[in-house]
Amino acid sequence: MAATVARATGGRAPHDGPPAGPAAGAARRPGRVRRVGLPYLLLLPALLLELLVHLVPMVIGTVMSFKELTQFFIRDWGAAPWSGLDNYTVAVDFDGPVGADLLHSFLITVAFTVLSVGLCWALGTAAAICMQDTFRGRGLLRALFLVPYALPVYAAVITWVFMFQHDNGLVNHVLHDQLGLTDKPSFWLIGDNAFVALLTVSVWKGWPFAFLIVMAGLQNIPRELYEAAALDGAGVWQQIRRITLPSLRPVNQVLVLVLFLWTFNDFNTPYVLFGKSAPASADLISVHIYQESFATWNFGRGSAMSVLLLLFLLVVTGVHLAVTSRGRRVRTRA
Amino acid sequence: MRSIRAAAAGAVTLSLALAASACGGGSATGGGSDDSPKTLTYWASNQGASVEADKKVLKPELEKFEKETGIEVKLEVVPWSDLLNRILTAATSRQGPDVLNIGNTWSASLQATGALLPWDTKTFDEIGGKDRFVDAALASTGKQGEDPAAVPLYSMAYALYYNKQMFADAGIAKPPATWDELVAAGRKLAQDGKGALGAEGSNLSENVHHAYVFARQHGVDFFTDDGRPDFTDGHAVAAVKQYVDLMAKDKVIAPGNAEYAQNQSVSDFAKGRNAMLLWQSAAANLTSQGMDPGAYGIAPVPVQSGAPGPGTQVNSLVTGINIAVFKNTDNLSGAKKFVKFMTGAEEQKILNKAYSSIPPVEAAQSDPAFATPDNKVLKETLARSAVAVPQVPAESQFETAIGTAVKELFADAAAGRPVTTQSVRAALEKAQTQMPAA
Numbered sequence: 001m002a003a004t005v006a007r008a009t010g011g012r013a014p015h016d017g018p019p020a021g022p023a024a025g026a027a028r029r030p031g032r033v034r035r036v037g038l039p040y041l042l043l044l045p046a047l048l049l050e051l052l053v054h055l056v057p058m059v060i061g062t063v064m065s066f067k068e069l070t071q072f073f074i075r076d077w078g079a080a081p082w083s084g085l086d087n088y089t090v091a092v093d094f095d096g097p098v099g100a101d102l103l104h105s106f107l108i109t110v111a112f113t114v115l116s117v118g119l120c121w122a123l124g125t126a127a128a129i130c131m132q133d134t135f136r137g138r139g140l141l142r143a144l145f146l147v148p149y150a151l152p153v154y155a156a157v158i159t160w161v162f163m164f165q166h167d168n169g170l171v172n173h174v175l176h177d178q179l180g181l182t183d184k185p186s187f188w189l190i191g192d193n194a195f196v197a198l199l200t201v202s203v204w205k206g207w208p209f210a211f212l213i214v215m216a217g218l219q220n221i222p223r224e225l226y227e228a229a230a231l232d233g234a235g236v237w238q239q240i241r242r243i244t245l246p247s248l249r250p251v252n253q254v255l256v257l258v259l260f261l262w263t264f265n266d267f268n269t270p271y272v273l274f275g276k277s278a279p280a281s282a283d284l285i286s287v288h289i290y291q292e293s294f295a296t297w298n299f300g301r302g303s304a305m306s307v308l309l310l311l312f313l314l315v316v317t318g319v320h321l322a323v324t325s326r327g328r329r330v331r332t333r334a
Numbered sequence: 335m336r337s338i339r340a341a342a343a344g345a346v347t348l349s350l351a352l353a354a355s356a357c358g359g360g361s362a363t364g365g366g367s368d369d370s371p372k373t374l375t376y377w378a379s380n381q382g383a384s385v386e387a388d389k390k391v392l393k394p395e396l397e398k399f400e401k402e403t404g405i406e407v408k409l410e411v412v413p414w415s416d417l418l419n420r421i422l423t424a425a426t427s428r429q430g431p432d433v434l435n436i437g438n439t440w441s442a443s444l445q446a447t448g449a450l451l452p453w454d455t456k457t458f459d460e461i462g463g464k465d466r467f468v469d470a471a472l473a474s475t476g477k478q479g480e481d482p483a484a485v486p487l488y489s490m491a492y493a494l495y496y497n498k499q500m501f502a503d504a505g506i507a508k509p510p511a512t513w514d515e516l517v518a519a520g521r522k523l524a525q526d527g528k529g530a531l532g533a534e535g536s537n538l539s540e541n542v543h544h545a546y547v548f549a550r551q552h553g554v555d556f557f558t559d560d561g562r563p564d565f566t567d568g569h570a571v572a573a574v575k576q577y578v579d580l581m582a583k584d585k586v587i588a589p590g591n592a593e594y595a596q597n598q599s600v601s602d603f604a605k606g607r608n609a610m611l612l613w614q615s616a617a618a619n620l621t622s623q624g625m626d627p628g629a630y631g632i633a634p635v636p637v638q639s640g641a642p643g644p645g646t647q648v649n650s651l652v653t654g655i656n657i658a659v660f661k662n663t664d665n666l667s668g669a670k671k672f673v674k675f676m677t678g679a680e681e682q683k684i685l686n687k688a689y690s691s692i693p694p695v696e697a698a699q700s701d702p703a704f705a706t707p708d709n710k711v712l713k714e715t716l717a718r719s720a721v722a723v724p725q726v727p728a729e730s731q732f733e734t735a736i737g738t739a740v741k742e743l744f745a746d747a748a749a750g751r752p753v754t755t756q757s758v759r760a761a762l763e764k765a766q767t768q769m770p771a772a
Contacts, residue, residue, distance in 0.1 A: 070770060071443060071446050071447050071727060071730075072446055072447070072448075072727070074422065074425050074426045074447055074449075075425050075426070075428070075447050075448045075449050076448075077426065097764065097767035097768075098767065098768075165593070166589070166590045166592075166593055166748075167590040187589075187592065187593060187745070187748055187749060189536075189593045190535075190536060190592055190593050190741070190744075190745035190748065190749075191745045191746075191748070191749045192749075275536070275595060276538070276734075277538060277734070277737075277738040277741060279742070279745060280742070291734075294419060294422070295731065295734040295735075295768075296731050296734070296768060296769075296770060297422070297443075297730065297731060297770075298770060
């Protein structure tokens with residue numbers, strides 16, 4: 001690679017004229033190499049970093065998933081015996097305890113992701129549309145709405161832990177002591193309510209991002225469209241339905257995909273809220289896999305589960321891109 | 335053109351640097367050496383009120399060691415929440431400290447990874463011999479029949495701490511000696527609207543420690559003789575149920591305790607919100623929370639009936655800290671010198687006093703500081719009625735599995751759901767499926 005680089009960068013000026021015999025061809029080649037090679041060369045650091053940070057660990061993780069990598073081999077994991085597809089078989093045997101737990105965790109994660117992404121999107125879009133027109137204090141409100149997104153995750157979630165505490169938490173103080181909505185103080189960090197607690201924190205943390213992106217998307221909708229629609233007698237709802245939402249479609253497609261991937265993979269929120277063993281009602285798959293690896297010291301099985309998760313997310317992303325790009329093509333042709 | 339060339343040259347340089355750094359970075363992959371005899375890295379567990387407090391205790395001792403041997407010790411105090419993961423990562427990458435503290439219950443699990451230096455007779459002789467240490471502490475250093483994976487450093491035991499004033503107010507003359515007496519006392523205390531017994535329902539280690547002692551009192555220990563997990567035995571189920579029933583049925587543990595995992599129960603006790611606490615060597619912790627040592631009494635943890643002793647009369651784990659040498663150390667002889675220094679009689683007195691633990695070294699135990707009423711109870715418990723956790727490779731996984739099962743049962747109890755023999759058995763059955771196949 002270094003030799004090619006030296007040739008490519010040390011060549012002569014580009015030669016754009018038609019070939020005029022062998023001598024001219026020889027003169028043209030370094031120019032083409034340079035033109036074609038330069039983008040790749042400039043991408044090289046990013047590519048190497050990508051290899052180092054993402055791809056190599058992913059390959060190693062995949063290799064690990066075919067090994068019986070338990071505590072007896074972690075010091076020299078090259079010596080761990082190959083286990084073929086055993087780790088995968090155990091993980092997808094939904095009649096067995098390990099597979100059943102994984103399936104349960106997967107379903108919880110799907111439900112959590114759908115609700116969280118849906119609420120984040122709805123809240124973000126509603127807020128962005130409400131703030132489309134200028135009014136006094138808009139800048140301040142915008143800044144205020146973005147605060148949860150700007151806060152460090154750990155600090156913010158730890159604050160939520162305090163608020164959700166049974167005995168001294170703010171949530172119970174308001175819901176039970178002040179509003180009297182519950183018979184007795186509820187538990188939010190253990191038991192079935194943990195799902196609600198997790199969803200609350202996730203939406204609180206995630207919706208400002210949707211707000212930000214939709215707000216940016218709204219800047220691109222020409223004002224004339226609204227004016228024309230108003231002249232034609234369209235009300236606010238019709239304007240939102242017929243102009244705003246269709247114009248936001250390309251933004252929403254990316255936004256929903258990104259929110260989905262972030263939420264589905266979220267590790268920090270459940271880990272900081274619940275610690276190493278999340279309650280069954282909020283057993284998100286990222287923490288489940290962590291638990292499977294670090295609490296049982298069975299890194300082979302944990303890796304197999306990670307590979308399955310990766311495949312699932314690849315399929316979802318692939319389908320999403322295929323569907324949305326087909327939609328784009330159809331619209332372009334129309 | 336020049337700027338493109340500069341950018342290209344920069345890209346190549348950066349790429350080469352990345353490639354070089356990806357290839358480098360590894361060292362010390364053998365079985366220990368003396369390549370850097372002048373320094374040691376030491377991971378200490380967090381024994382005192384905070385990481386900073388521990389540094390204050392340890393720094394002067396490490397300076398003393400440096401003066402004696404010329405070896406500089408780089409100290410890192412690792413919080414409990416990170417320690418096991420850090421050790422696992424160190425074992426996997428072979429990039430770890432030279433010397434480290436481990437929770438003594440992890441000894442057999444970490445021994446199985448092969449990451450720690452085995453202490454055979456010859457190695458023990460280099461630090462003054464095995465017989466310097468008390469037997470109870472040595473029992474928790476690794477699998478029986480194999481060379482220990484670590485050396486005892488601090489010993490601790492559970493005791494019942496009780497608030498003298500609250501007991502007097504409720505008309506309770508003496509601390510409960512059996513669980514029935516504890517429940518009766520708890521009900522009396524609860525009548526006044528006061529908290530009776532504190533617990534850490536979401537702390538997996540505390541849960542498993544109590545569940546294990548209850549199991550031993552019921553005559554089982556969660557494992558078969560050949561080391562396979564056996565969580566669903568009727569006695570094991572009854573033992574776990576008895577512990578969770580303290581909240582579910584007897585109502586002597588307040589439901590809020592089900593979500594405690596950050597030593598809130600210690601703080602509750604120190605602030606007079608609970609009258610009783612089952613805790614290991616709590617004196618230093620209580621003092622740091624502002625509780626006057628005269629305000630509480632200390633008694634042995636209750637048993638089913640009779641007095642504490644061996645067999646089903648046990649009432650505590652042998653808890654504590656062991657000190658281990660990482661097999662990949664590049665200062666093997668320095669590491670052994672350091673272990674010898676830390677387990678020397680003088681250092682043992684200083685350190686165990688600071689952490690309100692009991693020295694596992696016999697020569698240090700005679701110090702008057704360890705003859706206080708607090709320490710007398712702990713010393714007697716360690717000598718007579720404390721038991722080591724099973725020394726099996728899957729011990730660490732056992733702690734997590736049972737600890738989680740008990741946490742979920744406490745969550746049920748707190749939410750007012752019934753805790754029955756069936757539900758306890760189901761929780762333990764699930765825990766057993768999480769254990770590695772033996």
